[in-house]
Amino acid sequence: MPNKLFLIFIFTKLLSFETFAQSKQQYDISIAGISIGEMTAEKKPQGEEVMYQLKSNVSFWFFGKINLEYQTLSVYKNNKLIRSDVNSSTNKGDFKSKIRYNTDQYDVKATNYKFELDTAYTRPLFFSSVSFFFDEPVNVNEFIAESYGIISPIKKVKDYYEVQVNGNTNRYYYIDGKLDRAVMEFPIKNYVVKRKK
Numbered sequence: 668m669p670n671k672l673f674l675i676f677i678f679t680k681l682l683s684f685e686t687f688a689q690s691k692q693q694y695d696i697s698i699a700g701i702s703i704g705e706m707t708a709e710k711k712p713q714g715e716e717v718m719y720q721l722k723s724n725v726s727f728w729f730f731g732k733i734n735l736e737y738q739t740l741s742v743y744k745n746n747k748l749i750r751s752d753v754n755s756s757t758n759k760g761d762f763k764s765k766i767r768y769n770t771d772q773y774d775v776k777a778t779n780y781k782f783e784l785d786t787a788y789t790r791p792l793f794f795s796s797v798s799f800f801f802d803e804p805v806n807v808n809e810f811i812a813e814s815y816g817i818i819s820p821i822k823k824v825k826d827y828y829e830v831q832v833n834g835n836t837n838r839y840y841y842i843d844g845k846l847d848r849a850v851m852e853f854p855i856k857n858y859v860v861k862r863k864k
Contacts, residue, residue: 690801692846693863696725698856703727704735706860708800717743719797734758739813741766741797748773748792751813755779764814777816782833784816792818799849803841804828 694706704725711718721739734757741751753764764777777784794810804821811818812832822829828839835852849860
């Protein structure tokens with residue numbers, strides 16, 4: 668009997684570890700109810716670090732056909748962001764952004780469509796764009812948008828969280844602590860990132 672209890676205990680611990688060890692979520696991306704692509708959000712521990720990855724592939728019409736492949740890879744250690752790389756590849760051009768924590772500051776170099784930033788931040792950062800996909804920002808006041816390298820406040824409004832990045836307002840909606848959908852401002856029409864059931 669003790670052996671059976673021990674095996675049950677070990678099995679339960681392994682299951683809980685697997686749940687913690689890796690988390691993967693799928694999202695549909697749509698404009699005006701029409702699907703334009705998909706996104707995968709993944710969280711994986713690697714030793715003392717935790718890796719967050721977003722990948723999306725979309726295709727839409729904006730004064731011509733736009734094809735976009737987007738990837739964010741952000742790494743945290745002791746709950747603090749230590750590095751991030753964003754790569755977006757489009758048929759209209761490619762863009763990259765990089766954040767590195769070096770001793771006592773973040774070095775930020777970001778390029779995006781009609782946008783460039785080269786700066787440094789000296790305060791620690793504990794929440795970024797990828798974090799929204801895994802953690803509801805309860806009592807979180809600010810975050811950094813990896814693709815722009817901009818630190819912005821997080822505001823709770825009714826049943827969603829609102830942020831502004833480079834003039835765009837985005838809203839994040841949660842159900843039972845999990846991101847259900849995000850409404851992202853876009854020049855022609857807002858697009859929606861919706862969690863797949």
